[in-house]
Amino acid sequence: MLVLEGIERRYGATLALRIDHWEARAGERWLIAGPSGSGKSTALALLTGLLRPTSGTIVVSGQDLAGLDGSALDRWRGRTIGFVPQRLHLVASLSVLDNVLLAQYLAGNPTDVHRARATLTSVGLLEFLDRQPSTLSQGQAQRVAVARAVVNGPSLLIADEPTASLDDEQAARTLELLTTQAERSNATLVVASHDGRIRHAFAHRLNLARGSVQ
Amino acid sequence: MNLFRLSASYIRQSGLATALNLLLLILGVGTIALLLILGHELESRLTRDAQGIDLVVGAKGSPLQLILAGVFHVDTPTGNIPLDEALRLRNDPRVAQLIPISLGDSFSGFRIVGTEPELIAHYGAVLAAGRLWSAPFDAVIGADVAAKSGLVVNGTFAGVHGLGGGGGEHAEPYRVVGILRPTGRVVDRLVLTGLASVWEAHAHHEKENHDAARAHTDDDEREVTLALIQYRSPLVAVSLPREINAQTNLQAASPAFEAARLFSVFGFGVDILRAFALLLILAAGLGIFVALYRAMDERQYDIAIMRMLGASRARVCGALLLESLLLAAAGALLGLLLGHFAVSQIGVIAPDAAPLATAAWRWLPQEAWIVALAIASGILAALIPAWRAYRIDVAAVLAKG
Secondary structure, three states, X not given: OXXXXXXXXXXXXXXXXXXXXXXXXXXXXXXXXXXXXXXXXHHHHHHOOOOOOOEEEEEEOOEEHHXXXXXXXXXXXXXXXXXXXXXXXXXXXXXXHHHHHHHHHHOOOOOOHXXXXXXXXXXXXXXXXXXXXXXXXXXXXHHHHHHHHHOOOOOEEEEEOOOOOOOHHHHHHHHHHHHHHHHXXXXXXXXXXXXXXXXXXXXXXXXXXXXXXX | OOHHHHHHHHHHHHOHHHHHHHHHHHHHHXXXXXXXXXXXXXXXXXHHHHOOOOEEEEEOOOHHHHHHHHOOOOOOOOOOEEHHHXXXXXXXXXXXXXXXXXXXXXXXXXXXXXXXXXXXXXXXXXXXXXOOOOOOOEEEEOHHHHHHHOOOOOOEEOOEEOOOOOOOEOOOOEEEEEEEOOOOOHHHHXXXXXXXXXXXXXXXXXXXXXXXXXXXXXXXXOEEOEEEEEEOOOOHHHHHHHHHHHHOOEEEEOHHHHHHHHHHHHHHHHHHHHHHXXXXXXXXXXXXXXXXXXXXXXXXXXXXXXXXXXXXXXXHHHHHHHHHHHHHHHHHHHHHHHHHHHHHHHHHHOHHHOOHHHHOOOOOOOHHHHHHHHHHHHHHHHHHHHHHHHHOOHHHHHHHO
């Protein structure tokens, strides 16, 4: 499902990240752990093809990312990867439903209102379809972001620090939401987090402080 | 969901600043459209009214005034000329047609024109009812006169001394013997009668005023106000006017030349207004640019997430361009509508400009240029923001969150 081999990413002479070998199988749940500055964001950017490694190969869902370029890479990313950013970044001028439809449209899929509604229903937001993002609570907005990430049935679901600003109860619920939705899409879940509270939920961990798989 | 809906949602959300930019654009486009339509209507009306009149001869004075009075029927004439001098020109082999015209009286703002029946044919008018005049104080009225006054055949009305109204009424009333069909030319607003009517009216008038100027009714000293001349060949334009101006007491003026002079006089004012309107469009374009550019600081997150969701660089640029284009197109369209509407309202408010009420909704090919200009300003306004969108470092923006 996901293979990184001999990865180095440098900014000038500075080494930002090194992953000698990382392999994740379909449906696994992975935590990328490490303190801030350890390269978690860099790792996610590499997985999504937004950054190129200085050296090494990345294969996601059978696709060698070095073989993709420009809009083909963008399209591949839209269809293969669901991404929940830390700050959610819902499009404020669009309704909840339209935010999810936007994900379908930008991935190059036909916009399927039925599927978008079903996805929003599965995260418990059926009654919020026409609301503007600014009227939602943090928890509700995060559910929209998750629905937006999974509506295209991604094979890789990525969340960046999903629990950073949440209390214990909310953090647990978010984790539950992510795992459920990953299972629903049969997706590999990769969560980048330095939050110790959610460590227990992951059988697999990539600890970046040491740049090796544990 | 598509780019159009996305861009429209941004426009809806952006509120006051966008509304102001749109307003500027609408006003700019509206002003240019207004000037364009008015200029076009005025020019085509003047052209229509002057059609077939190569030269006007009348008393010495301002040639422009002579044209305004004799061809467009808006100014007072320069004076009178002896009829026999005008008729002598009729025998000139270079003249194809000469129609004498006598002005001086009016009826509720419409001019009473003493002339010969050829004038009706000259304007391509035909009788809708009745017949031509055969005796003094028989009148044939234009379509607008009939519509405004409600006069019908055999109706009578009193001529008023002077062209603007407010003068004393003549004792002898006119009788309507014919009504003309509408022509869209100046004859619609004229009351036509025989030359003899005007002479008699003024003979009466002067008697009432204890003026003993009987001479006016003597055949050999009869006067007219001016005469309209059609050349036999355009080449005549070189010799005949100069000859008349130099060798007689008459003045010859060319409608085409004077109309062009008139246009160049107020064309300067129109140019200033047009420059001002262009400035408005420019300001609107600049406003759209500033609004988009400032929105980019917030918008960069939206653009980053859109890229993450699969949008290519070209597509996020396209979204910004489309947003600006939508604004520009809306401004252009609403501005054109405003311009046309304003012209039609001028037609409603000012009775003299009544034809504008319908003419206002004719669309001119030049308006395509206004739309092109507005859209070009929209594209220019979005170029730099679109370039910023193109270059956004998605990973960095999402990471700094």
